Amino acid sequence: MGLAALVIAGTADLVAGFFMVSMEEYILLVPGMMVLIYAAIGMRGNIFGAMGSRLGTAMHIGTFQISFKKKSVLRSNIEAAMALTLAMSVLMAFIGWVIVWIMFGDTYDFLKFMFISTFGGLLAGLLVMVVNIVVAYIGYKRNWDVDNITAPLIAAAGDVITVPMIFLATKMAVEMDDIYTQVGAVVLVIVTVIFVLRVATRKSKRKRKVDEAKRIVVQSMPVLLGCVFLELATGVLIENEKLRFIDYGVLLLMMTSFLNEGNALSGMLTSRISSMFHMGTLPRTRLPPRETFDNFAIMYILALITFLYIMGIAYVCQPDDLEFVTLLCIVMLSALIITTIINFLSYYVALAALKFRLDPDDHCIPITSSLMDVISTVVLVAVITVFI
Template sequence: MAELKDGMEMQKEQKKAQPSGFCSALVATPIRIAPISKVTSFFRNFSDLFRQAPFSLLFCSFTGLLAGIGLSLMTGMLELLPGLLILIPPAIAMRGNVYSALVSRLGTSMHLGLFSPTLRKGGMLYQNAYVSLSLTLILSVILGALAKIMADAFGISCISLQGFILISVLGGIISGIILLGIAILVSITGYNRNWDLDNMSSPIITSAGDMVTIPSLYLAAVVLLKLNLLNIRIMGGLSLVALLSILFIAVALFCVLIGLRTNDAAVRRIFVESIPMLFICAILCTLAGIRMDMALERLIAIPSILILIPPFLGECNALGGILSARLSSMLHIGTVSPKRVPDKLVSANFAVMYILAVFVFAFVGILAFVASSCLGVATPSLLKMLAISLIGGILCTTFLNLASYYIAILSFRFGLDPDNDTIPLITSLTDVVGVLCLLFVISLFI
């Protein structure tokens, strides 16, 4: 009885100690509000990114859609010039590699207080513009040669080597001049308006690259066909196409020598670090082109997938560019240390990429379906297009999150500039992985 009485007394004391009603709710409230406050803090910390990035990502979707429509209308040219599709992914990626790296370097220079919005010789803007145009010419020659070499290696019927080089260089020069103008305009405008270029420049350049590259390649392909029809022979039977290709190769070699032997240390460093990395990227993106060319008959049979590919890859590259540019800037200014395991700040950036990816890839899937329906081309159902884009996008985002971080910290640890290495490599890897993810998901639903 004494034990029972003691137990009853303890229960009474506990009951008195426990708040009830309104008081109990007040005690429980902090536990319920804590996660909400963390979410609010998360969105507040990344408010600039959530405010600036969606506009550029939506712009990327619409311009990528235009590129996709252009690609779907190029089926006749793709059949007329075998192997041309091999050149499209590396050509698009090369524009992003060169000019996204350009605006990333300019963005970093703004963070460090080194940027000047003038094109005077020797200035930051002039140096980067000169290097970008030179790299465009050099990489265009390399892409043309790689497309032919790898097509032959995989036993794919294709046009001649000089044909590939002519299309690649002409398309590269046309689109490169346009993209350089856009990059300079975005950089100067961002500097004057105090924008963070890391949050928006890469999607704008990526989308502009998508939009201008395919028409530029189409125009270059038309020039090739016209020159072949003229059948002009010069210097002992050398065709005009072959002569122009030799000229392009000679100019590209001259640009390499000038870039590597210049007295300007900043320009020389960009050449030394960029050319090997861009060559690796060219190989990776050409593999993506090979994979697409192997699936050409299937893609032509479902034109809506051709419409989906450019905006899908464009958004993958844009997200990778945003993350890479942010990581590069954070490493430069010391807010992130190159650790083996990503810290909380880096993980928070990963989470932002996933949030943006869900909305962006869902929008791309819907947009591609609507465009296909309006054009009257064959398309899977809306639900299938949405699933293909969303699942493929999430898979690719997972890859680019991890790849962006580890490539950035490795280049930083080895004393390289992440602006010159991370974005080009991520763009190229994302093209390959993006194509593989997209084709994998397509095989599941179609």
């Protein structure tokens, strides 16, 4: 089941890669475009991957129901995810614009940059939300192990939906009159502030019981803010190498898939370890116990299959950019290093979340996903530099 989800995710990621290749004009036209794209992709996976993990845990402990009533698990998660989506889109635009100005000295109109981030993020968030609910519904009805399917499918949905939505918002910002996009940006920021404050200040009718949507937002916001910087760092690394990726189309095509397969693997393993901790089936030790070794081995097998699959499709689509052996060496060496890091990082992040009495579902996936985005980018760029 996990392999099937990863293959589907890899295929969807390649679709996102095709969008990237076809939109080279906008990548070159808008300064910081790659910074914003990869930050938006990563944040979508962080927010909705964590939501999927929470729903999976609720299924494991028997509290999940398909219900949109107030205070239900599903509705609380929907409200929290949308509040976080809006808030992080605004923060990404502001922080990203400042970083691009500092790092590259060339900037785009601030309100247009804000419009691209918030409007594109809102559209993508709504669509990924639908995918998340459908996955939860089917998994609940068919008694699937959601930990195995949520992370890869949501990561893929985040890619294949976020990239075209960001480019749609970019096309609007470039081609529409400035006044429309600037007013739109201001309106979206105001709506974000009102909605986030409404959720974050909500009071529960029961004394001493915190509203679930409020709890998720309050606990997730500090972690996601840190993740914003990590995701933007990923974007900066790619922005700095964008000419190389554009010159070698196979790398640009494969980049989104490569990063998010690593992201999906880390999310899958983190979800499993978090659920095992929740259920008390995994001892909490300084070194990963033997119970985790089987999961580690599975990660290597899944990584080998999925990365080879991605490389094969990408090479068939762009056969003239790189020699096959060179591309194979780049992919295999990068995959080996990245998967090893995934195994240990997922365990220790889940363990740290429990040690500091944080909800693993709210923190593990965002942290591991953001760290893996940066680490995977550094590893891939370093390996590419060695072979090209």
